[in-house]
Amino acid sequence: MAQLEQMLLETNKVSQDDFRRIRLIQQDRGETLERLLVELGFVSEDDLLPVLSKYYDAPIISARDFPAPLPVLEGVTIGFLRQARLVPLAVADGELMVAMADPGDGYSVESLENATALSVDVHLAREREIADALTEYAADGAQAADSVDVDGVELSLI
Numbered sequence: 001m002a003q004l005e006q007m008l009l010e011t012n013k014v015s016q017d018d019f020r021r022i023r024l025i026q027q028d029r030g031e032t033l034e035r036l037l038v039e040l041g042f043v044s045e046d047d048l049l050p051v052l053s054k055y056y057d058a059p060i061i062s063a064r065d066f067p068a069p070l071p072v073l074e075g076v077t078i079g080f081l082r083q084a085r086l087v088p089l090a091v092a093d094g095e096l097m098v099a100m101a102d103p104g105d106g107y108s109v110e111s112l113e114n115a116t117a118l119s120v121d122v123h124l125a126r127e128r129e130i131a132d133a134l135t136e137y138a139a140d141g142a143q144a145a146d147s148v149d150v151d152g153v154e155l156s157l158i
Contacts, residue, residue, distance in 0.1 A: 008051055011047065073088050086130065094119060
C-alpha cells in the first residue's frame with residue numbers, strides 16, 4: 001500500500017499527517033484506505049479514481065457506459081454483487097468484464113472467477129453508480145438469492 005500512498009501524496013491532496021490519522025481510524029473500523037479517504041473527506045471520489053485507476057491498472061468506466069440490461073450471471077447472486085461492490089458488464093470469449101468500486105478486492109475477483117469459470121477483466125467505477133446499477137439489476141429480477149456456490153461451497157451473503 002506504500003506505493004498507493006506515495007501516488008496520493010504526489011497529488012498534494014493528502015499529507016503524511018492525514019495518512020497517520022486515517023491509519024488510526026482504519027485500525028478501529030477495518031475499512032480500506034481508499035474508502036476512508038473519501039468517506040472522511042480527505043479527497044473526493046473524482047480525485048481518487050484516476051489514482052486508483054493507475055495503481056490497479058483498471059480503466060475508469062462511467063454508469064452511462066454500463067450496458068442495459070446488465071448481463072445475468074448464472075450462479076452469482078445479487079447479494080454477492082452488492083457485497084463485492086461490482087457490476088457485470090459483458091461476457092465474451094471466456095472473459096467477464098466488471099465494474100468494481102474496489103479493484104484491490106482480490107477475494108471477490110477470485111470468487112467470481114471460480115463461480116463463473118471466466119477470466120475477470122476489472123474496470124473501476126464510482127461506488128454510487130455501482131449501487132444504483134445493482135438496484136436496477138435487482139428490480140429487473142436478476143437472481144435475488146442470498147448465497148453463492150464457490151468451488152462446491154455455498155457462501156452466505158449479506
